[in-house]
Amino acid sequence: MNFTQDDAQKLLKIIKARRDVRGNRFIAKPIEDTKLQLILEAAIHAPSVGYSQPWRFIVIKDQATKDKIVQNFEDENTKAKKIFHSRDLYQDLKLEGINEAPLNIAVVYEPKDEPVLGMTSMQKMGEYSVVCAVQNMWLMARSLNIGIGWVSILDEQKVLKTLDAAPKSQLIAYLCVGYVDKFYEQSELKMLGWDKEIKLHKCVEFL
Amino acid sequence: MNFTQDDAQKLLKIIKARRDVRGNRFIAKPIEDTKLQLILEAAIHAPSVGYSQPWRFIVIKDQATKDKIVQNFEDENTKAKKIFHSRDLYQDLKLEGINEAPLNIAVVYEPKDEPVLGMTSMQKMGEYSVVCAVQNMWLMARSLNIGIGWVSILDEQKVLKTLDAAPKSQLIAYLCVGYVDKFYEQSELKMLGWDKEIKLHKCVEFL
Numbered sequence: 001m002n003f004t005q006d007d008a009q010k011l012l013k014i015i016k017a018r019r020d021v022r023g024n025r026f027i028a029k030p031i032e033d034t035k036l037q038l039i040l041e042a043a044i045h046a047p048s049v050g051y052s053q054p055w056r057f058i059v060i061k062d063q064a065t066k067d068k069i070v071q072n073f074e075d076e077n078t079k080a081k082k083i084f085h086s087r088d089l090y091q092d093l094k095l096e097g098i099n100e101a102p103l104n105i106a107v108v109y110e111p112k113d114e115p116v117l118g119m120t121s122m123q124k125m126g127e128y129s130v131v132c133a134v135q136n137m138w139l140m141a142r143s144l145n146i147g148i149g150w151v152s153i154l155d156e157q158k159v160l161k162t163l164d165a166a167p168k169s170q171l172i173a174y175l176c177v178g179y180v181d182k183f184y185e186q187s188e189l190k191m192l193g194w195d196k197e198i199k200l201h202k203c204v205e206f207l
Numbered sequence: 208m209n210f211t212q213d214d215a216q217k218l219l220k221i222i223k224a225r226r227d228v229r230g231n232r233f234i235a236k237p238i239e240d241t242k243l244q245l246i247l248e249a250a251i252h253a254p255s256v257g258y259s260q261p262w263r264f265i266v267i268k269d270q271a272t273k274d275k276i277v278q279n280f281e282d283e284n285t286k287a288k289k290i291f292h293s294r295d296l297y298q299d300l301k302l303e304g305i306n307e308a309p310l311n312i313a314v315v316y317e318p319k320d321e322p323v324l325g326m327t328s329m330q331k332m333g334e335y336s337v338v339c340a341v342q343n344m345w346l347m348a349r350s351l352n353i354g355i356g357w358v359s360i361l362d363e364q365k366v367l368k369t370l371d372a373a374p375k376s377q378l379i380a381y382l383c384v385g386y387v388d389k390f391y392e393q394s395e396l397k398m399l400g401w402d403k404e405i406k407l408h409k410c411v412e413f414l
Contacts, residue, residue, distance in 0.1 A: 001224050001390070008350040010214055011221055012245065015343055016252050017208050037407075038219065044407055045223050047345065049359060051396035053405045062414045080327040090324065117297065117401065120287040122359045127331070128379070131338035136222055138254065138339075139346070143215040152256060152329045163414070172335070183208070189258035194324065198260045200244075200251055207269045207370070 014143050019183050021147030023097030026178040030102050035144050039177070042140035043107075046133035049125035050117030055133050058163055060104040068162045069154070069174065070098050076153045089194060096151045101176035106163055107134050109170040130172040137175070147180040221350050226390050228354030230304030233385040237309050242351050246384070249347035250314075253340035256332035257324030262340050265370055267311040275369045276361070276381065277305050283360045296401060303358045308383035313370055314341050316377040337379040344382070354387040 040057055048054060060066065073096050084090035098104060109130040119125045134150070141148045156171045165171075190197055247264055255261060267273065280303050291297035305311060316337040326332045341357070348355045363378045372378075397404055 001220070002352055003221065003224075003350045007217055007221065008245065008347070010217055011347060011350045012249060013208070014210065014214065014218055015249050015347070017210075018252070018254070020254055038215065040407055040411055042219060042222050044405070044410065045225070046342070047225070047227055047357065051394055051402045053402075053410070055410055057411045058414060059411065060414045065414050076328040080324075083322050083327050084324070093324075095325070115290050117287075117291070117300075117396070118302070118359045120290050121283040121361055122363060122378075124334070125359045128334075128338045128341075131335045132342040132345075134335075135253070135339040135342040136346075139343075140215070140218060140222070143210045143218045145209055150254065152325045152332045154328055156329060171329075187258055189324070195258045195260075198251070200247055203251065203260070203262055204247060204264045204266065207265060207267045207272050 014139055017183060018138055018142040019147065020188065021097060021149040021176070021180055022094045023100035024094045025147060025180040025182065026097045026100040026176065027181055028102065029179040031146060031177060035146060036103065038144065039137050039140045042136040043133040046129065046136045048129035049119050052112055052116045052126060052129065054110050054112060054126050055130045056108040056110055058106040058108065060106065065162060066098050066104060069104070069159065072154050072158050072162070073098065073151060076155055080153055089192060095153060097149050097176040097178070098151065101149070101178035103177040105175045105177055106159065106171065107173040107175065108165055109172050110166055111168050127170060127172060134173045134175070141177060145179070147178060147183065149176040150174070151176060221346055224390060225345055225349040226354065227395065228304060228356040228383070228387055229301045230307035231301045232354060232387040232389065233304045233307040233383065234388055235309065236386040238353060238384060242353060243310065245351065246344050246347045249343040250340040253336065253343045255336040256326050259319055259323045259333060259336065261317050261319060261333050262337045263315040263317055265313040265315065267313065272369060273305050273311060276311070276366065279361050279365050279369070280305065280358060283362055287360055296399060302360060304356050304383040304385070305358065308356070308385035310384040312382045312384055313366065313378065314380040314382065315372055316379050317373055318375050334377060334379060341380045341382070348384060352386070354385060354390065356383040358383060
């Protein structure tokens, strides 16, 4: 299959329009099953090292589970606020949308017991495959005008326990998924002045 | 910006048509600078934890560098062949396209010295941001009808030394980038019977 210049430009637009969405932007409108299906279908078409497909997607609506994840976030963010005590902006930032988003999806890496092709030298390739799945989900969601926020201020082991995950599982991403009232034009942290954009020529070199 | 159903379907097509390309499919046609630019532009619009943008892209055409990477691969794959000694298929697989691809791109994670928002609890988020950039590159390349192969059978520390990377850098991905004579319809490892497809319902659960 050959794609056209228009297709490439459309993809670039989706990539550039993707945002990390927090609780201040999600709306209550439920996610249709057909759209959730498309997001998960995008996920499992990610590259996986040695075709190992080492992912598990736990779709969460259960309020008791969400409550535990919120508490986990609050505990971890209390520590983080101390680390960033000198930056007033951090203290007021809304950094998750666990309750505001109608769906949460925990994306978990389940290592294989046997050796995996392509992982014999770089053992993190299994995790990285699952991260590729997350990025596919994020782009697919954006093309469906659905927002995703990746919550990383969490104690991983407690999340895995809350989810009753299989032994040896690793939490790769905890995603909040929902429609939004709007997508910002740019990264929220850039707009708020948390950090500056690094231009392309600053991060590319040629050999 | 709102995307249409057609846009979402187009993205899903690109996602499903992406392949891991090895040396048996690359052709010598050079990559135009404008297309390389688009691939790198897609990369730096990936999500990055705390807007840290912790990536560096080393674009490699230099033959002496490629020679060292090939040697690195050969050494690591000799070990891997022993691990997979009972699987004949492994012994004959072409698993890289370092010389066949006109461009190689090493994608490196450069950790920050100061604390990063969103990394205070899950410290791998920096690496994961760089993986998201790799997946953006891969999809962007596919939409431009350019193939990418991710070579992971490499000694990471030796690659970093070969590239004269900054201290504390981590190699996330070593990519071979080039036009191809064809893209396979399905994952090559699936077609060859290395492993079976895991259907969506097997890797999703609901809470």
